[in-house]
Amino acid sequence: MAIREIVLDTETTGIDAKAGDRLIEIGCVELLDHVPTGRDFHRYINPQRPVSEGALAVHGLTDAFLADKPLFADVLDDFLAFCGEGRLVIHNAAFDVGFLNAEFARLGAAAPRAIDLADVVDTLHLARRKHPNAANNLDALCARYGIDNSRRTKHGALVDAEILASVYIELLGGKQTSLGLMPAEEEEAASGPGEVAAAVQRTAAARSRLSPAERAAHAAFVATLGGAAVWREYIEELPPS
Known part of the structure; x- marks a missing residue:
């Protein structure tokens, strides 16, 4: 069964949910077996309270822009239908x-039932384990993995979720292009025809590289090993030179 994950990011009116700050944007990207499907979810939300100056400087979403947006309840x-039973993937998930x-x-x-942090993949924790004593914010990880984040002039939930999906794949080890985990045409585009051809599973036995003299020796x-030697079975199965 495919592993379905939802890479999620939000923007808010401020940094303290307990003090009454609210969500103003949600962006999600769907992954199946760690591959983006192209499906996403994106909504702006009217928070029914002003955006703080500090938050405005980060994301640029003004009170006037948010005034006609739907409420969170709407x-x-x-949002729940898009997420379904997918596992959430979030950077600094506690926030x-x-x-x-x-x-x-x-x-x-x-x-709905509250989200349990134990059920969420926190990419910040993954990054800290993989790169201890290094900067592990999203921009630093993009620089480390060569991910283009030029669209990120301001923080935006959907853009950040898309970038985080690329970072998450790199944290897991990057794209698999030589283990038969991608369609052949996609592998060829990613790795080049020569690498893909080398990864294709053989449908016939490989030709032996032994010379006639080596085979005879x-x-x-094997003849000296006695009649019960297991090697006798293999000497009969060697492909022709």
């Missing part, structure tokens, strides 16, 4: 999960 069903759970709690009896050696 986008919740679409985003804290805001999501705070929004859930405001819904009272209609609230090997057969003579």
Whole structure:
């Protein structure tokens, strides 16, 4: 069964959900077996409170822009439907999960089950384990892995989720292009025809590289091992030179 994951990012009115700061943007990208499917989810949200100056400097989303956007309650069903049973992948998960759970709690009896941090893949934790004593914010990871983040002039939830998906794949070891895990045409595009051809599973036995003299010497050696020697079975199965 395919592993379905939802790479998620949010933008907010400030940095403290417990003090009443609210979500103003959610962006999600779907991965199947760590490969982007092209499906995404993106909504702006009216937070019903002003955006702080510090947050505005980060994402540029003004009170006027957000004034006619739907409330969180109005986008919740679409958000939950998109996420489904997929595992969430978030950078610094405690921040985003804290805001999501705070929004859930405001819904009272209609609230979905709170998100458990233990069920979330935190790419910040992955990065810190893989690159201890190094900067592991999203921009630093993009620079480390050669990921183009030139679109990121301001923080935006969907753009950041798309970039984080690329970072997450690199943290897991990068694209697999030689283990038969991608369609042949995609492998060829990623690695070149020569590398793909080398990775194709053989459908016939490889031609032996032994010379006739080497084959004869090997057969003579096997003959000295006695009639029960397992090597007798293999000497009969050697492909022709």
